[in-house]
Amino acid sequence: MTRPNPVAETNRAAREMTAQRRSGPPWAGMGMPAEKSLAFGPSARRLLRRLAPERLGVVAVVVLGVLSVGLSSVGPLVLGRATDVIFAGVIGRQLEPGTSTEAAAEAARSAGNETYANVISGAGVVPGQGIDFALLGQVLMSVVVIYVVAALFSWLQGYLLNGVVQRTIFALRRDVEDKINRLPLSYFDRQPRGELLSRVTNDIDNVSQSLQQTLSQLFTSLLTIVAVLLVMLLISPMLALVAIVSIPLSLLLSRAIMARSQKQFVAQWRHTGALNAHIEEAFTGHELVRVFGRRREVEAGFAEKNEQLYGASYLAQFISGIIMPSMMFIGNLNYVLVAVIGGLRVASGGLSLGDVQAFIQYSRQFTQPLTQVSSMINLLQSGVASAERVFELLDADEQVPDPERPAVPQTRCGRVVFEDVSFRYRPDQPLIEHLSLTAEPGQTVAIVGPTxxxxxTLVNLIMRFYELDAGRITLDGADIAAMDRATLRSGIGMVLQDTWLFGGTIRDNIAYGNPAATEEEIVAAARATYVDRFVRSLPDGYDTVIDDEGSNVSAGEKQLITIARAFLADPTLLILDEATSSVDTRTELLLQRAMAALRTDRTSFVIAHRLSTIRDADLILVMESGRIVEQGTHDELVVAGGAYAALYESQFAGAVADPD
Incomplete structure (x- = not known):
């Protein structure tokens, strides 16, 4: 009776997308977003919420920002007092000593000079008294102290903010790394590696730069707008109203431009990922590209994706770049209005010259942060667009979590049992249906059949890379679905047809199978798998450094190193997926002898196309369309004259007829 697996339904959709991905060429779907792009607001808020663990640092940054902006905002007001001292001294020196300010103003008014009279009355002029340099020195010293302390607070704010941002990005990278380890294999089946790498590297770096450059600037600019507005209202409510008119104009214009540029920033980073995926794919297979003469097609694909990235980047930067000159235009109009109206107020005696000078400075300080905010918008949009792509990765469906109380086999001898197992990548395309088999401890089970x-897929199910649709698989009596994945895989060694070596020495690559292994154990594994034979001929021996692609060793030598790595792990269950496909015939024969000895007391699953490698297997399974159509030993299957016999004869009888 078929036993439904409780996790089957949650994995069907992912496998369907995987199968669709596999149904086309490797580049099919490249650059397509995994999910619909998020909105700017929610993504920006989610990005800011990641600063929550740094709340104390954020509070300190806010406090320092308030102090720095507050002091900077007081500076022009104090500096305006210095202008008043100078102006009053210049006018006072021109008046008759001993007269009062009121008498001097009345005399000017009697002479028909009303504007001059208003200036004398409103500027605090003392007739006959020149510039008070002592008072002027005190005022200027106060300005210097104010600006020095404001700069110190600003420096401390930047120092703390840098730590906050870098720790936040550190945590983001850590979360992404943890997420990747929790994603199912089906996710990587449908994601180009270059696209995934772009999210993990380029997008996170862009988020870091955007936060670093925009957080302090935006916060400081907003504080400056508020502080300067308060001081301007204190100096002259009329002039403040003139300056305030620019705020709604700036906000409306910025919002209209942002709505158009955000889509282009999302497209820019999507096309960046697509271009990276194309480059990674072309560079990885550059030898095949040259062999098959596909350089023009690769260049055409690069040119197309590069053109798409150029178009999206150009539009994103151009549209967002309109904001800053627009803000500067509005700021200049505001400056002209303040200068004209302020001059009229000085002439009428309503304001002192120092107040107008301070107000003009404040009007610049008021429009400058608006311009800065607009210039930061494109960086912010770009950062949020990258954050969306990172959040899409973090929100991807994870593999079924390990049970809280995982099952643990009482003994580890390598007995594997398939009980009525069914599995499909797509619901409408059967693959493995009602499969049952038993691999006893110490047996070598060979699996053959057409592509x-x-x-x-059968061995991937043993590794729990995919979840079953029905039935179950047990390892030494324990259901693998109830086991912890790390525990399950710790007792399994796997050698794939596609070798993988990392940048490091040959010793390090072999020791990857068991980091705690001694030098003697590493050398013993190398000798057993005939790695030692070619390593001794290298100038640096086991200290020979292999590059990331393993290009300084042959394909067969790479295969031998991966086999040595698996043997060093001393697994209970050994899986060999065409593990000898890249070695020469003589080495293959030697490896067969070595593996025959090393397979003692451990169960082995061997996938092979060359039947010469599995003639001594204890059990040979012949699969067609996900079903076991024949099973037995080599001699039994040859005598039976079925599918295995036909396959064997096609390889060794020199058949010349085209296969059906």
Whole structure:
């Protein structure tokens, strides 16, 4: 009876997308977003929420920002007092000593000079008294102290903010790394590696730069707008109203431009990921590209994706770049209005010259942060667009979590049982249906069959890279679905047809199978798998450094190193997926002898196309369309004259007829 797996339904959709991805060429769907792009507001708020663990640092940044902006806002007001001292001294020196200010103003008014009279009355002029340099020195010293302390607070704010941002990005990278380790294999099946790498590197770096450059600037600019507005209202409510008119105009204009540029920033980073995926794919297979003469097609694909990235980047930067000159135009209009109206107020005696000078400075300080905010918008939009792509990765469906109380086999001897197992990548395309088999401890089980029969899928199910639709698989009596994945895989060694070596020495690559292994154990594994034979001929021996692509060793030597790595792990269950496909015939024969000895007391699953490698297997499974159509030993299957016999004869009888 078929036993439904409780996690089956949650994995069907992911496998369907995987199968669709597999149905086309490797580049099909490249650059397509995994999910619909998020909105700017929610993404920006979510990005800011990631600063929550740094709340104390954020509070300190806010306090320092308030102090710095507050002091900077007081500076022009104090400096305006210095202008009043100078102006009053210049006018007072021209008047008759001993007369009162009122008498001097009345005399000017009697002479028909009303404007001059108003200036004398409103500027605090003392007739006959020149510039008070002592008072002027005190005022200027106060300005210097104010600006020095404001700069110190601003520096401390930047120092703390840098730590806050970098720790936040550190946590984001850590979360992304943890997320990748929790994603199912089906996610990586449908994601180009270059696209995924772009999210993990380029997008996170862009988020870091955007936060670093915009947080302090935006916060300081907003504080400056508020502080300067308060001081301007204190000096002259009329002139303040003139300056305030620019705020709604700036906000409306910025909002209209942002709505158009945000879409282009999202497209820019999507096309960046697509271009990276294309480059990664072309560079990885550049030898095949040259062999098959596909350089023009690769260049055409690069040119197309590069053109798409250029178009999106150009529009994003151009549209967002309109904001700053627009804000500067509005600011200049505001400056002209303040200068004209302020001059009229000085002439009428309503304001002193120092107040007008301070107000003009404040009007610049008022429009400058608006311009700065507008210039930061494109950086902010770009950062949020990258954050959306990172959040899409963080929100991707994860693999089924391990049980809280995982099952643990009582003994580890390598007995594997498939009980009525069914599995499909797509619901409408059967692959493995009602499969049952038993691999006893110490047995070597070979799996053969045509491409697409389900051979590799079978061993992937043992590793729990995919979840079953029905039935169950047990390892030493424990259901693997109830086991912790790390525990399950710790007892399994796997050698794939596609070798993987990392940048490091040959010793390090072998020791990857067991980091705690001694030098003697590493050398013993190398000798058993005939790695030692070619390593001794290298100038640096086991200290020979292999580059990331393993290009300084042959394909067969890379295969031998991966086999040595698996043997060093001393697994209970050994899986070999065409593990000898890249070695020469003589080495293959030697490896067969070595593996025959090393397979003692451990269960082995061997996937092979060359039947010469599995003639001594204890059990041979012949698969077609996900079903076991034959099973037995080599001699039994040859005598039976079925599918295995036909396959064997096609390889060794020199058949010349085209296969059906």
């Amino acid at each position: 697409g029969a389900g051979k590799t």
